[in-house]
Amino acid sequence: MQWAAILLPDLALDAVRRSGVDPHAPIALIAGPPQRRSVxxxxxxxxxxxxxxxxxxxxxxxxxxKLITVDYDAQRTxxxxxxxxxWAYGYSGEVAVLAPDALVLxxxxxxxxxxxxxAFERRLRADLADLGVTHRIALAPLPRAACxxxxxxxxxxxxxxxxxxxxxxxxxxxRLPEDGLALLASMGLRRLGEIIDLPRAGLTRRCGVTFxxxxxxxxxxxxxxxxxxxxxxxxxxxxxxxxELRSLEGLQFPLKRLIGDLCLFLFARDGGVDAIxxxxxxxxxxxxxxxxxxxxxxxxxxxxxxxxRLRLERLTLPAPVAGVGLVARELPPFVPLARGLFDAGAAAxxxxxxxxxxxxxxxxxxxxxxxxxxxxxRPEAAFTTDASVSSRILTGPRPLWLLPRPIPxxxxxxxxxxxxxxxxxxxxxxxxxxxxxxxxxTSVGQRAWAFxxxxxxxxxxxxxxxxx
Amino acid sequence: MSxxxxxVLRDPRIWQGPRHAQPQVEATGHxxxxxxxxxxxxxxxxxxxxxxxxxxxxxxxxxxPLITRLTQSARRIVxxxxxxxxxxxxxxAAGVDxxxxxxxxxxxxxxxxxxxxxxxxxxxxxxxxxxxQANDRQLRRLQLAAESGRAIAIAFRPAxxxxxxxxxxxxxxxxxxxxxxxxxxxxxxxxxxxxxx
Numbered sequence: 001m002q003w004a005a006i007l008l009p010d011l012a013l014d015a016v017r018r019s020g021v022d023p024h025a026p027i028a029l030i031a032g033p034p035q036r037r038s039v040x041x042x043x044x045x046x047x048x049x050x051x052x053x054x055x056x057x058x059x060x061x062x063x064x065x066k067l068i069t070v071d072y073d074a075q076r077t078x079x080x081x082x083x084x085x086x087w088a089y090g091y092s093g094e095v096a097v098l099a100p101d102a103l104v105l106x107x108x109x110x111x112x113x114x115x116x117x118x119a120f121e122r123r124l125r126a127d128l129a130d131l132g133v134t135h136r137i138a139l140a141p142l143p144r145a146a147c148x149x150x151x152x153x154x155x156x157x158x159x160x161x162x163x164x165x166x167x168x169x170x171x172x173x174x175r176l177p178e179d180g181l182a183l184l185a186s187m188g189l190r191r192l193g194e195i196i197d198l199p200r201a202g203l204t205r206r207c208g209v210t211f212x213x214x215x216x217x218x219x220x221x222x223x224x225x226x227x228x229x230x231x232x233x234x235x236x237x238x239x240x241x242x243x244e245l246r247s248l249e250g251l252q253f254p255l256k257r258l259i260g261d262l263c264l265f266l267f268a269r270d271g272g273v274d275a276i277x278x279x280x281x282x283x284x285x286x287x288x289x290x291x292x293x294x295x296x297x298x299x300x301x302x303x304x305x306x307x308x309r310l311r312l313e314r315l316t317l318p319a320p321v322a323g324v325g326l327v328a329r330e331l332p333p334f335v336p337l338a339r340g341l342f343d344a345g346a347a348a349x350x351x352x353x354x355x356x357x358x359x360x361x362x363x364x365x366x367x368x369x370x371x372x373x374x375x376x377x378r379p380e381a382a383f384t385t386d387a388s389v390s391s392r393i394l395t396g397p398r399p400l401w402l403l404p405r406p407i408p409x410x411x412x413x414x415x416x417x418x419x420x421x422x423x424x425x426x427x428x429x430x431x432x433x434x435x436x437x438x439x440x441x442t443s444v445g446q447r448a449w450a451f452x453x454x455x456x457x458x459x460x461x462x463x464x465x466x467x468x
Numbered sequence: 469m470s471x472x473x474x475x476v477l478r479d480p481r482i483w484q485g486p487r488h489a490q491p492q493v494e495a496t497g498h499x500x501x502x503x504x505x506x507x508x509x510x511x512x513x514x515x516x517x518x519x520x521x522x523x524x525x526x527x528x529x530x531x532x533p534l535i536t537r538l539t540q541s542a543r544r545i546v547x548x549x550x551x552x553x554x555x556x557x558x559x560x561a562a563g564v565d566x567x568x569x570x571x572x573x574x575x576x577x578x579x580x581x582x583x584x585x586x587x588x589x590x591x592x593x594x595x596x597x598x599x600x601q602a603n604d605r606q607l608r609r610l611q612l613a614a615e616s617g618r619a620i621a622i623a624f625r626p627a628x629x630x631x632x633x634x635x636x637x638x639x640x641x642x643x644x645x646x647x648x649x650x651x652x653x654x655x656x657x658x659x660x661x662x663x664x665x
Contacts, residue, residue, distance in 0.1 A: 350589040352544065359572060359582055367574045371556040372566045383556040392560055400528045400559065401552035445644020446524035465555060466524030 002108035002117075002139060002159065005146035006124070008084070008101045010134040013041055015080040016070050018132050026064055030057055031072040040072050084133065085229050091124070096143070096226040099175070102150075104143040104226070117157055143226060144218045148175055166219065167193025176218070180211035231269040233331055235262050240323035244283065248312050251280075251321060255308055256301075258326040263301040272297025272334030276304065281323040288317055293365060296353035297332045303354055310361035377425040378433045379464055380405075396421045397439060399449040399465030409450050409461035414440040417447070422454060439467065491637075491654065494593075494620060497533025500662045501647055505638065506655030510534065513618045514637035515611040519650070521627035523551065526664045527642040531622065532562055535594065539568035543593035548583045549575040551598055580606050587613035587621055596622040608635045 008014070017023050026046035028039045037057040049064040060067055085103060088095045091114065094106035107120060114120040117139055128135045138150035139157035145166060149156040152173050158165050169192045171181055183206060189195055195203065196219065204212045217224040239254045255278075266272060274297045280288040292307050350358070356368045371383045372390035379402060384390055397418065419438030426432045435451040440461065442448055449465035476482060493509035495502045502508045510516050520527040535545050545568060547554055556566050572582050583597040587610065595614075599606070607623065614621035623636070630641060630650060639651040646661040 350591060352589075352591040355585060355589040355591055358585060363572070363574050363576075363578060363582065367572055369571045369573060370567065370569065371554055371571060373556040373560045379555075383553070390566075392557060395557065398555060398558035398561060399524075400532070400555055400562075401523065401550075402555035403552055441644075442522075442524075444522050446522045447644075448524055466552065468524050468526070468528035 001106055001141060002111070003104050003141065003143040003146045004107045004124070004137060004139050005102060005104045005143065005150040006088070006128070007136040007147065007150045008103070008133060009136065010041065011080060011101055012072055012077045013043060014133045015076045018080065025068055026066065027068045027070060028060055029072045030069045084131070086231065087127065087131070089229060089231060095229040097229070098143060098147055098226070102147045104146060107139070121155070142220045142224070144224065148173065148218065151175055163219070167191065167196060171195070174218070176214050177211050180207035183207060235265050235328040235331070236326070237261055238323060238325040240281070241321070244320035244322050246320045248315070251312065251324065252309070254324050256305055258324060259304045259308065260301050262326060262328055263299050263304065266299040266331065266334065269331070270334060271331040272299045273328045273331050274298065275330070277327045277329070278308070279325040279327070280317060280321045281325060282319040283322045285319050290315060293360065294353060294357040297334045298354070298357070299334050307357050307361045310358060314362070377423050379423070381426070399467045401466040401468045403464055406451070406462040406464045409448060409463040411442040414442050414448065414461065417441050424454060494534055496530065497537065498530070498662070498664055501664070504649050504658040504662060506652055510620055511637045511653070512620055513615045515607060515614055515621045515623060515635065516638040516640065517623050517625055517634055517636040518640050518642055519625050519627045519630050520642040525642050525644050526647065527624060529664055530640065530642060530647055531596070535569070536563040538593045539565040542568055544591060545569045546586045546592045546595045547571045548586065548595060548597040549573060549579045580610070583621070584609060584613045587617045587619050590617040590619065592617070592619050594620040594622065596624065598624045604633065604635065611635045
C-alpha cells in the first residue's frame with residue numbers, strides 16, 4: 001500500500017478565490033460572533049501588510065483599509081472539499097478524508113496506470129493548480145504518516161525507511177492531539193522519536209488513551225480503518241437563468257448541459273439511471289415537475305435528451321421558467337445490453353428499452369404492455385401485466401382477441417359450434433362471474449366466443465371474444 | 469444452357485423478372501399459403517397488408533404460427549393499438565412466448581408514429597398495426613421503416629380498400645372461407661382461396 005496525502009491548508013480561502021475574486025487582492029476571511037468578528041485566515045498579500053489570523057476585524061481594517069473581507073462560509077468550503085474528493089476518486093478507488101484539511105488516496109494500485117510516482121505527483125499538482133487549490137503532497141506507506149510528511153515537507157516521498165523518517169519529525173508538526181503535545185513539550189520532548197520508545201503505560205496515563213491510539217495509528221502499530229469515500233447515490237444539479245424563458249425551445253440548451261453533467265457523473269461511477277426528475281422553477285408559482293423514465297438503467301446523454309424532448313412536446317408550462325433543476329435519486333448499476341458479434345440485426349438503431357422509453361415518453365407511462373396469462377377462470381381476470389402474479393391454468397378453447405368488456409352480439413341466429421363451458425368464479429371478491437360460454441359462428445362466418453348467464457337456454461348472447 | 473445464354477444473362481441490361489430479386493422471407497407456417505407466396509413466406513423488411521371485412525375471420529390465425537416461431541426464438545413481436553386485447557391464455561396455448569409479445573396502447577393519433585418507431589428500431593421482428601385511416605404516403609413510410617429495420621410490417625385494414633392501390637409488397641384478403649393472395653411482389657397472385665385451420 002502506498003498512500004498519497006494531499007493537505008489543503010487554505011481550503012476556505014481557495015473556495016472564495018474560485019468564486020471569481022481577484023486572487024492577488026488582499027482578502028481576509030472573517031468569522032466569529034457579530035460583537036467580536038476576527039480574521040480567520042488571509043491571503044499572502046494581506047499577510048504582508050501585517051494581518052494575522054485571530055486579529056479583530058477593526059484592527060485588520062486599521063492596518064489595511066482596502067482589505068477585502070469575506071464571511072467564512074462552511075458550506076462553500078464543504079462543497080469544494082466534496083469536489084476534490086470526487087476528483088481524487090478518479091485516480092484511486094480508496095479515497096478518504098482524514099481531517100477537514102487532509103485527504104488521502106491509495107496510489108499503490110494506480111501507479112501502473114499513472115506512474116511512476118514523480119509523474120503521478122506532477123499530474124495531481126497540475127490538476128489541483130487548475131482547480132485553484134493550495135496544496136501540499138507527500139507519499140508514505142501509511143495514510144496518517146503521509147499526512148505528517150506532507151505537513152513537514154511538501155513533496156516528500158518515502159517508501160522504505162518510514163519509521164526512521166518519522167522519528168525525526170518535530171512533535172509540533174506531528175498532527176497529534178494538541179493537549180498531549182503541549183504536555184510533552186513541557187516535559188522537554190521535541191521529536192517523535194523521543195516518545196515512540198517511551199513505556200506505553202506511562203504515556204497513556206499522562207496523555208490519555210486517544211493520544212496514544214492516534215500515535216499507534218500513525219506508526220502503524222494498530223489497524224487504522226478509514227472512512228472510505230463512496231460516490232453519492234444521487235445526483236442533483238440546478239441552473240438558474242438570468243432572464244425568464246418563455247419558450248420550450250430555449251430550455252433545450254440548459255437541459256442538454258444538465259443531462260450531460262448527469263451522464264458524466266454516471267459514467268464516473270459506472271452507473272445508470274432509470275428515472276430523472278426535472279423541475280421547472282417559476283418565479284411566482286410552484287415548480288412544474290416532470291419525471292422522465294427509462295425501463296432499463298441508461299446513461300447515454302443523447303438518449304436521455306431524446307426522451308426529455310419528446311416529453312417536453314406534451315408539456316404546457318403555467319408560467320415563464322426561471323430555472324431548471326435535475327434530480328436523479330436512484331442510480332442502479334448500468335448493464336450494457338449484450339449483443340452477439342454476428343447478430344443479423346447488429347445495426348439496431350435503438351435497444352428495446354430505449355424504444356420503450358421513447359414510446360412511453362410520448363404516449364404516456366404504461367403505454368407498452370406485455371400481457372401474461374394469470375391463473376383465473378374468469379376471462380377478464382385471466383391475463384395480467386404484472387409478471388409477479390403470472391401463471392397459467394389449462395382451460396378449454398380461448399379466443400385470440402378478448403373484448404375489454406362483453407357487448408351484446410348483433411346476430412340473429414348464430415350457429416353453435418361448441419359449448420357450453422361453465423365458468424363460475426370470483427364470488428369472493430364481488431366480481432362474480434357465472435356464465436356458460438359457447439363458440440359461435442355468425443351468419444357472415446365470424447367465429448365468436450360468447451356467453452349467456454349460467455343455465456339460460458335462450459336469450460341474448462354477450463360477445464366476449466373473437467377467434468380471429 | 470449454353471455459354472452464350474449465360475453471357476447474355478450476365479449483362480446488367482437484362483432484367484430477369486421474378487428471379488431477379490430473391491427477398492428474405494419468413495414462412496407463415498401454413499403450407500398452402502407459403503406455396504402461393506414468392507420465396508415461400510412473408511417478405512422481411514416489407515409491408516404486408518391483411519384485408520378483412522369482419523373480425524374473427526382467421527386474420528390473426530394467419531399469423532399465429534409465424535408469431536409462435538418468432539417469439540420462441542426470442543424475437544420480439546409488437547402489436548400497435550390492436551382493436552381488442554390480445555388474450556394471453558390463448559396465445560400461450562398456441563405456444564407463443566408471452567414475454568416476447570408486446571402491445572402498445574393509448575396511441576390516440578400516434579399509432580403510425582409508434583409503428584414507425586418500432587419498425588425503425590430494428591429490435592422487433594414483426595410489428596402489426598391497425599391504422600384507422602392510412603393514406604398511400606403513410607403506408608409508404610411504413611414500408612420504408614420496415615426496410616430500414618429489417619422487420620415484417622403487417623397492417624390490418626378493412627376489405628373495402630382492396631380496390632385502392634397500395635405500396636405493400638403482399639396483400640392478403642381474409643374471410644371465413646380462407647385466405648386469398650391479392651398481390652405479391654415478385655410473383656403472380658393466385659386466384660384460389662387457401663383454407664386455414
